[in-house]
Amino acid sequence: MGKHVGRQTVVFDRPPVIASGASVVGPKEGQGPLASYFDEIWKDEMDGEKSWEKAESKLMKRAITLAIEKAGLKEENIQYILAGDLLNQLTASHFAIRDFSIPFLGMYGACSTMGLSMEVGAMLLDGGFADYVAVSASSHFCTSEKQFRMPLNYGSQRPLYATWTVTGSGSLVLAANGDGPRITAATAGKIVDYGIKDAFNMGGAMAPAAADVMKAHFQDLNRGPDYYDLIITGDLGYYGTQLTRELLEKEGFLLDERYTDCGIQIYDKEAQDTHGGGSGCGCSAVTMAGYLLSEIQKGAFHRVLLIPTGALLSPLSTQQGESIPCVAHAVVIEKE
Structure with missing residues (x-):
């Protein structure tokens, strides 16, 4: 079947290049072991916005903008943005990307969305359907707790096996040609x-x-x-x-x-x-x-x-x- 190997795997004939990456995170992430690798660290979870949801959209918009700039490209060079988040109907992504004049393909795989976006983006590039695509995903501790578990002001106790939702957005620019990973x-x-x-x-x-x-x-x-x-x-x-x-x-x-x-x-x-x-x-x-x-x-x-x-x-x-x-x-x- 050509590029399709085995039951579930695709091997790319022309492996796409990761041209750049950018990450914007909240204060808790900025206090963690990976702090030096992040492009921007917010001082608080809102960064001047009126709601947690607006803040999450801002995270993604900023990460995509930075990734395009770091790749040495302009908005018009990007053929597609593939992105997703955890909010109802990809709310964070839609409001983040509405100001970009770039075709948008919404991705939803819950917390696997970055992998899904990279996978589909690589298929577009290997197939010759684009020269550059941006991929992105975001989450926010406050929006996730509010939607999936308990309102934060309820003050419920989290069990020891519970995980902490990352406040941040990461974006990559993938290219059909070039040097790099x-x-x-x-x-x-x-x-x-x-x-x-x-x-x-x-x-x-x-x-x-x-x-x-x-x-x-x-x-x-x-x-x-x-x-x-x-x-x-x-x-x-x-x-x-x-x-x-x-x-x-x-x-x-x-x-x-x-x-x-x-x-x-x-x-x-x-x-x-x-x-x-x-x-x-x-x-x-x-x-x-x-x-x-x-x-x-x-x-x-x-x-x-x-x-x-x-x-x-x-x-x-x-x-x-x-x-x-x-x-x-x-x-x-x-x-x-």
């Missing part, structure tokens, strides 16, 4: 549902989807985890990461110290009291556009498997007592 392959995930209904237990809900897509990736390409310098999931946190290890070990794939999670990297668990780690669309987006891209460009990593993970719940499904279906998308980034 390349997206060489991608494995699209299937929806996996283990029956978890607890909206705080994001790591436990998403881990099976992460393990499922990693297994498919390794089998489709006939390679093992040792092919990569780094394997990093999107926002499973500490508990979901351990569960992913256990699930893959049962399938015969051992993940060593080269495996970690964006939700583990972005916060200092003890000093910042984030319980299970970080989560949200912005978690993998800002880690990719900041820390990962920078370290790949420096040569610290040559082969990276990024697996953003997403819990496909909604306020409606939660209220109706549904379980949480999940998905993950695996993207291969290589720089020789």
